[in-house]
Amino acid sequence: MAAANEGFRALDEKSLVEYIKSTPALSSHLGEHLDGLTVKEVGDGNLNFVYIVVAPNGGSFVIKQALPYIRCVGESWSMTKERAYFESLALRQHGSLCPDHVPEVYHFDRPMSLIGMQYLKPPHxxxxxxxxxxxxxxxxxxxxxxxxxxxxxxxxxxxxxxxxxxxxxxxxxxxxxxxxxxxxxxxxxxxxxxxxxxxxxxxxxxxxxxxxxxxxxxxxxxxxxxxxxxxxxxxxxxxxxxxxxxxxxxxxxxxxxxxxxxxxxxxxxxxxxxxxxxxxxxxxxxxxxxxxxxxxxxxxxxxxxxxxxxxxxxxxxxxxxxxxxxxxxxxxxxxxxxxxxxxxxxxxxxxxxxxxxxxxxxxxxxxxxxxxxxxxxxxxxxxxxxxxxxxxxxxxxxxxxxxxxxxxxxxxxxxxxxxxxxx
Amino acid sequence: MAAANEGFRALDEKSLVEYIKSTPALSSHLGEHLDGLTVKEVGDGNLNFVYIVVAPNGGSFVIKQALPYIRCVGESWSMTKERAYFESLALRQHGSLCPDHVPEVYHFDRPMSLIGMQYLKPPHxxxxxxxxxxxxxxxxxxxxxxxxxxxxxxxxxxxxxxxxxxxxxxxxxxxxxxxxxxxxxxxxxxxxxxxxxxxxxxxxxxxxxxxxxxxxxxxxxxxxxxxxxxxxxxxxxxxxxxxxxxxxxxxxxxxxxxxxxxxxxxxxxxxxxxxxxxxxxxxxxxxxxxxxxxxxxxxxxxxxxxxxxxxxxxxxxxxxxxxxxxxxxxxxxxxxxxxxxxxxxxxxxxxxxxxxxxxxxxxxxxxxxxxxxxxxxxxxxxxxxxxxxxxxxxxxxxxxxxxxxxxxxxxxxxxxxxxxxxx
Ligand SMILES: Nc1ncnc2c1ncn2[C@@H]1O[C@H](COP(=O)(O)OP(=O)(O)O)[C@@H](O)[C@H]1O
Ligand SMILES: Nc1ncnc2c1ncn2[C@@H]1O[C@H](COP(=O)(O)OP(=O)(O)O)[C@@H](O)[C@H]1O
Ligand SMILES: [Mg+2]
Ligand SMILES: [Mg+2]
Ligand SMILES: [Mg+2]
Ligand SMILES: [Mg+2]
Ligand SMILES: [Mg+2]
CATH class of the missing domain: 3.90.1200.10 (Aminoglycoside phosphotransferase (APH), C-terminal lobe)
Structure with a gap:
C-alpha cells in the first residue's frame, strides 16, 4: 500500500496551483500570468475530483484526480486510483480514433493518478x-x-x-x-x-x-x-x-x-x-x-x-x-x-x-x-x-x-x- | 532477437548429458552414477524435441525443448520458443488440479525453453x-x-x-x-x-x-x-x-x-x-x-x-x-x-x-x-x-x-x- 501510494498526494484547489506551476505540460496552456488562475472543483460524478482551471488570458484545462476510494461513498469503499491510468489510456486511444468527440489529453501523472485534459467550455x-x-x-x-x-x-x-x-x-x-x-x-x-x-x-x-x-x-x-x-x-x-x-x-x-x-x-x-x-x-x-x-x-x-x-x-x-x-x-x-x-x-x-x-x-x-x-x-x-x-x-x-x-x-x-x- | 535468445542453446543427445549433470533438479532423479545414462530423442510430434533419459539405477525423466521454429516445417516457419513457458505453467496448474492425469514437472528453464518432467514409462x-x-x-x-x-x-x-x-x-x-x-x-x-x-x-x-x-x-x-x-x-x-x-x-x-x-x-x-x-x-x-x-x-x-x-x-x-x-x-x-x-x-x-x-x-x-x-x-x-x-x-x-x-x-x-x- 505504501509503495502503491508513493509519489501520491490528494490535491485541493490550493495545492493544485503549485502542482500546475511546476508542470510545464500544464502551465504552457496558461500563458505568462499564473497568479490570476481560477480553480474550481466541479466533480458531480460519483468517483473522482474534477477541477476547472482558467487563466487570465483565457487558457484553460480540466484536472481530474482519482483518490484511492469512491468519492460518493467515502474512504470506506476503497478503489484503486490506478483507474486514472486506464482512463488516460482510453481517452488517448479513443481520442486518436475519434478526435471530434473526445477531449484531448494534455498530461498524465501516474503516481498522482492525475489527468490534465481539454476543458469542454460552456455551453457544454x-x-x-x-x-x-x-x-x-x-x-x-x-x-x-x-x-x-x-x-x-x-x-x-x-x-x-x-x-x-x-x-x-x-x-x-x-x-x-x-x-x-x-x-x-x-x-x-x-x-x-x-x-x-x-x-x-x-x-x-x-x-x-x-x-x-x-x-x-x-x-x-x-x-x-x-x-x-x-x-x-x-x-x-x-x-x-x-x-x-x-x-x-x-x-x-x-x-x-x-x-x-x-x-x-x-x-x-x-x-x-x-x-x-x-x-x-x-x-x-x-x-x-x-x-x-x-x-x-x-x-x-x-x-x-x-x-x-x-x-x-x-x-x-x-x-x-x-x-x-x-x-x-x-x-x-x-x-x-x-x-x-x-x-x-x-x-x-x-x-x-x-x-x-x-x-x-x-x-x-x-x-x-x-x-x-x-x-x-x-x-x-x-x-x-x-x-x-x-x-x-x-x-x-x-x-x-x-x-x-x-x-x-x-x-x-x-x-x-x-x-x-x-x- | 539476440536478447530473446540470451542463455539459449539447442541441445542434442550429447550436450543434454552435460546440461543434466549441472542441473541438480534433474540429476537428483538419477542417483549417483550418471555415466551410464541413456538418452534418446523420441519427438514424433510436430513442434518440439523430446528426450527420454534413463539412468542405470532406473531413475528417469523426459526433457522437452522448444526451438524457435516449428520442427516439422523447419526454420522457415519461426515460432516463439516461449511456448515452453506456457506449457510449463499449464502442466503445473492442470497438474495441481488433476495430478492423476498430468505428468509431474521437475524442472523448468525459461531461457533454455526446456521442461524436465515425469517419464511416462512403457507400456504408455x-x-x-x-x-x-x-x-x-x-x-x-x-x-x-x-x-x-x-x-x-x-x-x-x-x-x-x-x-x-x-x-x-x-x-x-x-x-x-x-x-x-x-x-x-x-x-x-x-x-x-x-x-x-x-x-x-x-x-x-x-x-x-x-x-x-x-x-x-x-x-x-x-x-x-x-x-x-x-x-x-x-x-x-x-x-x-x-x-x-x-x-x-x-x-x-x-x-x-x-x-x-x-x-x-x-x-x-x-x-x-x-x-x-x-x-x-x-x-x-x-x-x-x-x-x-x-x-x-x-x-x-x-x-x-x-x-x-x-x-x-x-x-x-x-x-x-x-x-x-x-x-x-x-x-x-x-x-x-x-x-x-x-x-x-x-x-x-x-x-x-x-x-x-x-x-x-x-x-x-x-x-x-x-x-x-x-x-x-x-x-x-x-x-x-x-x-x-x-x-x-x-x-x-x-x-x-x-x-x-x-x-x-x-x-x-x-x-x-x-x-x-x-x-
Ligand atoms: N473535460 C471536461 N470539461 C468540462 N467539464 C468536465 C470535464 N471532465 C469532467 N467535467 C465535469 O466534471 C464532472 C465529473 O467528471 P467525470 O469524468 O464524469 O468524473 P467521475 O469519474 O467522478 O464521474 C462531469 O460531470 C463534468 O461536469
Ligand atoms: N512425459 C513423457 N513421457 C513419455 N513420453 C513422452 C512424454 N512427453 C512426450 N513424450 C513423447 O514425445 C512425443 C512428443 O511429445 P509432445 O509433447 O507431444 O511434443 P510436440 O509438442 O512436439 O507435439 C509424444 O508423442 C510422446 O511419444
Ligand atoms: Mg462521470
Ligand atoms: Mg467516472
Ligand atoms: Mg477532441
Ligand atoms: Mg504433441
Ligand atoms: Mg505440441
Whole structure:
C-alpha cells in the first residue's frame, strides 16, 4: 500500500496551483500570468475530483484526480486510483480514433493518478441534464453513432491483428477492480438482497422483490455477466451513460472512460441507448406548466432509432473499407463474395443488436432497484409519480432483457417502448 | 532477437548429458552414477524435441525443448520458443488440479525453453496409436472426463474470483503466437486456397472445394473463431487431440499443453471428442484379416458418449460442491433455489455442449483438408479407401458444425454418426 501510494498526494484547489506551476505540460496552456488562475472543483460524478482551471488570458484545462476510494461513498469503499491510468489510456486511444468527440489529453501523472485534459467550455453541459431540461440535440445520434462505430470497430478483431489484440487485452486486464465494481452493481446486486440497494419505496417494493424472484430474468443476466467477464471484443468505454457525455447544440464529447477494458461492444451501445430509454420514461415526471413533453419524447425515441441505425451503417462502412486489412476475424480470402460478406455482416450486427438490448436493459434495471440512481428520475419530486415512471421503465427493461432475441430491428423496439409507455 | 535468445542453446543427445549433470533438479532423479545414462530423442510430434533419459539405477525423466521454429516445417516457419513457458505453467496448474492425469514437472528453464518432467514409462503409448491398433481402454472416458471437468471448472469463473481470473488471462495473453497458429490452421486455412492445404487427391478434390464454397459452414466457423479469439472462459489445454494423451490399460496422462491459454472450454472438449470421431471413421480403413473392427467401433462410440455424460456429471458435481465459494459467475445469493440452480446448470451445459460439437467439428475438418493430418487416416495405405473414410468424417463434421444446436444430448449425436457411417 505504501509503495502503491508513493509519489501520491490528494490535491485541493490550493495545492493544485503549485502542482500546475511546476508542470510545464500544464502551465504552457496558461500563458505568462499564473497568479490570476481560477480553480474550481466541479466533480458531480460519483468517483473522482474534477477541477476547472482558467487563466487570465483565457487558457484553460480540466484536472481530474482519482483518490484511492469512491468519492460518493467515502474512504470506506476503497478503489484503486490506478483507474486514472486506464482512463488516460482510453481517452488517448479513443481520442486518436475519434478526435471530434473526445477531449484531448494534455498530461498524465501516474503516481498522482492525475489527468490534465481539454476543458469542454460552456455551453457544454452533461447530456443527462439537457435531457431532463427537455433540450433537443439534433446532432446527438449522428455524433454518438460515429463515436461508437469508430472506437469499437478499430479496437476489435475486425480491424486488429491477433498480436495487437492480445497485447491490449492483457494491458486492460489491469483495470480489474473497476470491472469487478460493474459486475457487482450491474449484474449482481439488483438481483439479491443487499443493504445498499434502494428504490422508490414503498411504491416499488413489490417490483424490486419481483426482480429478485424472476428466474428467467436472472438466467438471462447470468449470460450477460459471463459475456461481460469473458468476452474481449473491443476496447469499450465501460460507463457510457448520458452522464458521461457533454453536449452543446453542435458538439458531443465523451468523457470519463475510467471503466475501460476489452469487453463486449454491446455493453457501450446498450449503456447509451438504455439511458436514453430511462430519459424517455422520466419525461412524464418533468411534464407540466404548459409543456407536456410529448414532442420531446418523440425526439428521444427518434434519437434512439437513429443512433442504432446510423451506428450500424457506419460500422458496416468501416468494415467494408477495411475488409482487406489486418483484421483477423473475417479474412477476405475466406469471406470472398459480396453475398457472403453481407450475410456475415447481417449475422454480426444482429448478434450485436441483441447484446446491446440485453446490456441496455440490465443497465436500466440497476438504475431503478440498485445502488446508483439517475437524476432523470431522482429529480421528480413527487415519489408516487416518480415510481410510476420508474415502473414503466423497469417493465420495459425486463421485457427487453428476456425477449430481446425476437427483435430484428430497432423500429419494433421503439413500438414496444411506446406501448409500455401507454399503460 | 539476440536478447530473446540470451542463455539459449539447442541441445542434442550429447550436450543434454552435460546440461543434466549441472542441473541438480534433474540429476537428483538419477542417483549417483550418471555415466551410464541413456538418452534418446523420441519427438514424433510436430513442434518440439523430446528426450527420454534413463539412468542405470532406473531413475528417469523426459526433457522437452522448444526451438524457435516449428520442427516439422523447419526454420522457415519461426515460432516463439516461449511456448515452453506456457506449457510449463499449464502442466503445473492442470497438474495441481488433476495430478492423476498430468505428468509431474521437475524442472523448468525459461531461457533454455526446456521442461524436465515425469517419464511416462512403457507400456504408455500415445492414445492415437492405440486407437489405430484397435485397443480398448476401459477407463479412458472415466479419466478424460475427470481431467476435463477439473481443469476447466477450477480455472473458470464458476470457481475463480474476477481478480484471479483477469490476472491469469493477462498472463496467458502472452501465448499469442500459438493462438494465432490455431486461428490460422483450424479456423482459416481449410476455408480458403492456401498452398500448404492438402487432402487425399483426386478423390476429395470436390469435397475440399465444397468446404471452401459452403457459406453456411463459413458463417458458423466465423462465430467459433470469434469465440476462440475473444472468450476467456477457462485455462484450456489448447491441443487436446488423441496425440496429446498417453495411455495404458489403467493410466491416462495428458501431455503437451503448449497451446494453453484462456479460451472457450468447448475447444478442449471438442478436440478430444472430434478426434475420437475421426478414429471411428478411420476404422473401416484398418479392418481386415478377420477383424472387421465392428465391436471396436462400438467401443469408440460408447467412449464418446460416456466421456461427455461423465464430464457433464462431474462438472455439475464440482459446481454444486463449490457453489458457495469465490466463483464470480453464479452467486449463491442470487441463484438461491435448487430449481434455479438446476435451470442455470442446464443452460450452461447445453451451451457448452453446442460449443464442443462446433469446435470438435472444426477440428475434424482441418485434419482432412488442412495442413496437418492425423495418422488414423494417413496409416490407411489405399488412397481410395482412405478417401471414403475421410469423406464420411468430413460430412459428419459439416453436419455437426451447421446443425449442432438441434442436439440436446449426446445420444442423438451418436445416432447421427452411425447413420453417416452407414452411407
Ligand atoms: N473535460 C471536461 N470539461 C468540462 N467539464 C468536465 C470535464 N471532465 C469532467 N467535467 C465535469 O466534471 C464532472 C465529473 O467528471 P467525470 O469524468 O464524469 O468524473 P467521475 O469519474 O467522478 O464521474 C462531469 O460531470 C463534468 O461536469
Ligand atoms: N512425459 C513423457 N513421457 C513419455 N513420453 C513422452 C512424454 N512427453 C512426450 N513424450 C513423447 O514425445 C512425443 C512428443 O511429445 P509432445 O509433447 O507431444 O511434443 P510436440 O509438442 O512436439 O507435439 C509424444 O508423442 C510422446 O511419444
Ligand atoms: Mg462521470
Ligand atoms: Mg477532441
Ligand atoms: Mg467516472
Ligand atoms: Mg504433441
Ligand atoms: Mg505440441
Amino acid at each position: 453541459i452533461i447530456l443527462r441534464k439537457g435531457l431532463i431540461a427537455g433540450v433537443e440535440y439534433p446532432l446527438l445520434a449522428e455524433h454518438m453513432s460515429t463515436y461508437m462505430a469508430r472506437t469499437l470497430f478499430f479496437t476489435s478483431l475486425l480491424y486488429r491483428s491477433t498480436l495487437e489484440h492480445k497485447r491490449e487485452v492483457a494491458e486492460f486486464c489491469g483495470n480489474v477492480e473497476l470491472c469487478r465494481l460493474t459486475e457487482q452493481v450491474v449484474f449482481s446486486d439488483p438481483y439479491r438482497v443487499v443493504e445498499h440497494n434502494r428504490w422508490t419505496s414503498p411504491y416499488l417494493d413489490k417490483d424490486a422483490e419481483a426482480v429478485r424472484g424472476d428466474n428467467d430474468l436472472k438466467l438471462e443476466v447470468a449470460g450477460l455477466k459471463s459475456m461481460f467477464c469473458e468476452r474481449a471484443q473491443a476496447l469499450i468505454h465501460g460507463d457510457l451513460h448520458t452522464g458521461s457525455v457533454m453536449v452543446t447544440a453542435d458538439s458531443t464529447q465523451v468523457i470519463d472512460p475510467e471503466f475501460a477494458f476489452y469487453g463486449p461492444m454491446g455493453f457501450d451501445i446498450g449503456a447509451f441507448l438504455g439511458n436514453l430509454i430511462l430519459a424517455f420514461f422520466s419525461q412524464d415526471g418533468h411534464a407540466g406548466q404548459g409543456n407536456d413533453r410529448e414532442s420531446y419524447k418523440q425526439w428521444i425515441l427518434k434519437t434512439i432509432e437513429e443512433t442504432w441505425n446510423l451506428f450500424q451503417d457506419k460500422f458496416i462502412s468501416l468494415w467494408n473499407e477495411h475488409k482487406d486489412g489486418n483484421g483477423e476475424a473475417y479474412l477476405l480470402s475466406i469471406y470472398n463474395t459480396p453475398e457472403l460478406q453481407v450475410l456475415a455482416q447481417k449475422k454480426y450486427m444482429n448478434d450485436l443488436f441483441h447484446d446491446a438490448l440485453g446490456f441496455g436493459a440490465a443497465k436500466m434495471i440497476r438504475r431503478i432497484v440498485g445502488i446508483a440512481h439517475v437524476e432523470d428520475f431522482e429529480a421528480i419530486p413527487d415519489a408516487s409519480k416518480r415510481a410510476d415512471c420508474e415502473r414503466r421503465a423497469l417493465n420495459c427493461a425486463k421485457m427487453l432483457l428476456k425477449e430481446r432475441r425476437r427483435f430484428q430491428a430497432i423500429d419494433p423496439v421503439i413500438s414496444a417502448i411506446k406501448e409500455i409507455a401507454s399503460t | 503409448i500415445i492414445l492415437r496409436k492405440g486407437l489405430i491398433a484397435g485397443v480398448e481402454y476401459p477407463l479412458l472416458a472415466e479419466h478424460m472426463s475427470t481431467y476435463m471437468a477439473r481443469t476447466l471448472f477450477f480455472t473458470s469463473l464458476l470457481y475463480r474470483s474476477t481478480l484471479e481470473h483477469k490476472r491469469e488471462v493477462a498472463e496467458f495473453c502472452g501465448n499469442v503466437e500459438l493462438c494465432r497458429l490455431t486461428e490460422q490452421v483450424v479456423f482459416s486455412d481449410p476455408y480458403r486456397v492456401v498452398e500448404h492445404n492438402r487432402w487425399t487427391s483426386p478423390y476429395l478434390d470436390k469435397d475440399a472445394e465444397a468446404v471452401r464454397g459452403d457459406n453456411d459452414l463459413k458463417l458458423e466457423v466465423a462465430g467459433l473463431k470469434s469465440m476462440f479469439c475473444e472468450r476467456a472462459q477457462a485455462l484450456i489445454h489448447g491441443d487436446l487431440h488423441t496425440g496429446s494423451v498417453m495411455v495404458t490399460a489403467d493410466s491416462t496422462q495428458v501431455i503437451d499443453p503448449e497451446f494453453a491459454f484462456y479460451g472457450p472450454m468447448g475447444f478442449d472438449i471438442g478436440a478430444f471428442l472430434g478426434n475420437l470421431i475421426l478414429a471411428f471413421f478411420s476404422q473401416d480403413g484398418h479392418a481386415g484379416q478377420g477383424n472387421d473392427r465392428e465391436s471396436y467401433k462400438q467401443w469408440i462410440l460408447k467412449t464418446i458418449e460416456e466421456t461427455w455424460n461423465l464430464f457433464q456429471d462431474k462438472f455439475i458435481s464440482l459446481w454444486n460442491e463449490h457453489k458457495d465459494g469465490n466463483g464470480e459467475a453464479y452467486l449463491l445469493s442470487i441463484y438461491n433455489t435448487p430449481e434455479l440452480q438446476v435451470l442455470a446448470q442446464k443452460k450452461y451445459m447445453n451451451d457448452l455442449f453446442h460449443d464442443a460439437l462446433g469446435f470438435g467439428a472444426a477440428k475434424m475438418i482441418r485434419r482432412i483438408v488442412g495442413i496437418a493430418h492425423v495418422e488414423d487416416f494417413e496409416a490407411i495405405p489405399d488412397a481410395s479407401k482412405r478417401a471414403d473414410c475421410e469423406r464420411r468424417a468430413l460430412n459428419c463434421a459439416k453436419m455437426l458444425l451447421k446443425e449442432r444446436r438441434r442436439f440436446q444430448a449426446i445420444d442423438p449425436v451418436i445416432s447421427a454418426i452411425k447413420e453417416i457411417a452407414s452411407t
